[in-house]
Amino acid sequence: MNHILLVEDEPLFRKGLAKMITGSETNWHVCGEAENGQEAEILIAERLPDLVITDIRMPLMDGLELLKRSKAKFPQIEFIVITGFQDFQYAQAALRYGALDLLIKPCGKQDIYDALDKAEIRVLEKQANLRKAETEHALLLENTLRGLLLRFPYRAELAAELEVGLAECKLILFQITDFMxxxxxxxxxxxPLLQFAVLNMIGELLDIYHSDGKLLLIENGQFALLCQDSFEEKLLCEAACETVERLLGLQMSSYCAGAASGVQDLADLYEAGRRKLGSTMVAVEGQNDVQVDKQLSTNRAQQQLISTQTIAFILAGQIESMKLYLAQLMKDIYGLSVENGKVEALSFSFALQDTARKQFELAYDPQLLTERIALLHACSTNDEVSHWTGMELDRFMSSFIAWQEKYSENVVWKAARYMEEHYAEQLPLQLVASQVHLNATYFSHLFKKETGRSFVDYLIELRMEKAKGLLANTDMKITEVSGVVGYDLPNYFAKLFKQTTGLSPKDYRKMVRPDPMSNVRN
Incomplete structure (x- = not known):
């Protein structure tokens, strides 16, 4: 779900806008409100919304100044500026400062919904582009690492970036003896299909053994793993060789080449490890090593991108968009040759499996994996590959539905109890959702459905009830009460208290604790 901050000094208009957005079927959630740019600047830094809707004319700091200052610090945040006809020249300046859209008062529901749709498209595009850029950069770093191991030319700045994470890392080599x-x-x-399967089997074991090592294919039949020096590699190597032989029928040997003090040691370690393992792999005539390396590296990067994008759809609650995305990937696979389609289909399957394990807590089942790879290997037409891919997608969607059903029971009660126990602490939605093992967006929908209130409103009401008790029964200062119930800014606490009770904290205390001397004086 995407988050909006509303900035407007007219309370009725601001509240009406918040109610309209909250009651709509859009993917937007109002994460905060402010009545001037000064308040908004604090909330923007604290809550990092995806979108800010702000009026131009406001006291203390106007919308233009807020836009300029916020865009300088947080360029990823989008702005929609609301203005009147008389301020249109300011609106033109807002566009120059980076506003996504303008709304002219009076604006109707449809105008606002259209602007929100436009903002959602922009936010989704930015998020997808960022994930793609991160994946492409990871692939560039992997190619640089391969170049370091093989003494190929490489870019110094990329090697320097790798140096940060690879200091004192162990280099472990795996070698397939014979692919046939x-x-x-x-x-x-x-x-290609077998190597990609081996690559992912070792990757699955890395997850099981909780290692963040860098794994890559170097040459045909040669895999390298760089992991922390504290990692016990013996168990992983034994498990990897046993798994590959049991599931694929391939003999694989392994060797720990030692720890590298820096990237400059990698080539020497790799060559020493190759000599130790020996040139035992049976050569395959006509196989192009470099081409296979590039293809499988790209497939591996694409697999990770699919997994990341699918998780993003789930976290955003955009299930229909996720289905369309995965369906398009299936269609793309169908357009490939049978052999390339098999590798892409396996990449697709591993991506879904990775998503299910991370998001749905699905256990790794190597025997089932063997059966599925065998079925894929037997495919001889595009239709058969497409059918196999469809079965993988069906299996994933079944896991998704089961996961939703499993954790929707009693989670709101458990979350409310957690909030009751920790209301004085920072309680972002994501933290509370993690306590009941749900993604934030699904939890937010479920919480509102069960309580009739948004998570933020429920938390505010809970804290205000605690504050009322402290004001009525203790002599704590109002600033102290503010801190005890979870608010670092006393003015912000006072504002929320008045919005909730209709009274300031000071007036509330006077009402529930009248001056004892008043009766004496009377």
Whole structure:
């Protein structure tokens, strides 16, 4: 779900706008309100909304100044500026400062919804572009790492970036002896599929052993893993070799080449490790090493991008968009040759499996994986590959539905109890959602459905009830009460208290604790 901050000095208009957005079927949630730019600047830094809707004319700091200052610090945040006809020249300046859209008062529901739709498209595009850029950069770093191991030319700034994370890392090598053992019916064209499967099997084990190592294919049959020096590699190596032989029928050997003090040591370690393992791999005539390396690296990066994008859709509650995204990926696979389609289909499957494990807490099932890879290997037409891919998607969606049903029971009660126990602390929605093992967006929908109030409104009401008790029964200063119930800014606390009770904290205390001397004087 995307978050909006509303900045408007007219309370009725601001509240009406908040109610309109909250009651709509859009993917926007009002995460805060401010009545001037000064308040808004604090809330923007605290809550990092995706969108700010602000009036231009306001006391203390106007909308233009807020736009200029916020865009300088947080360029990713979008702004929609509300103005009157008489301020149109200021609105033109707002566009120059980076506002996404303008709304001219009086503006109707449809005008606001259209502006929100436009903002949502922009936010989603930015998020997708950021994920794509991060994936492309990760692929560039992987190619640089491969270049360091093979003594190929590389860019110094990328090597320097790798140096930060690779100091004192162990280099572990894995080598496939023969891709076409006599007891299997593998052929030369199966090598990309088999190597990609091996790459992901080792990757799955890294997750199981809680290692953040960098794993990559170096040359045909040669894999390298760089992991922290404190990591016990013996168990992983044994498990990897046993898993690959059991699931794929391939013999694989491993060797720990030692720890690198820096990237300059990697090539020497790699070459020493290759000599130790020996040139035992059976050569496959006509196989282009470099081409396979590039293809599988791209597939691996694409797999990680699919997983990240799918999780993003789930966290945003955009399930229909996720289905359309995955359906388009299936369509793209169908347009490839059978052999390339198999590798892409396996990449797609591993991405869904990675998503299910991270998001749905789905256990890794190597036996099921073996059966599925065997079925994919047997595919000989595009239609068969497409059918296999569809089965993988169906399995993923079934896991998603089961996950939703499992954690929707009693989670609101558990979350409310957690909030009751921790109301004095910082309680962002994501933290409370994590306590009941749900993604933030789904939890937010469920919470409002069960309580009739948004998470933010419920938390404010809870804190105000605690504040009322402290004001009525203690002599704590109002600034102290503010801190005890979770607000660092006393003025902000006082504002929320008055919005909730109709009285300032001081007036409320006078009402519930009248001056004892008043009766004496009377």
């Amino acid at each position: 053992p006599s007891h299997k019916l593998y052929m030369k064209r199966d090598m």
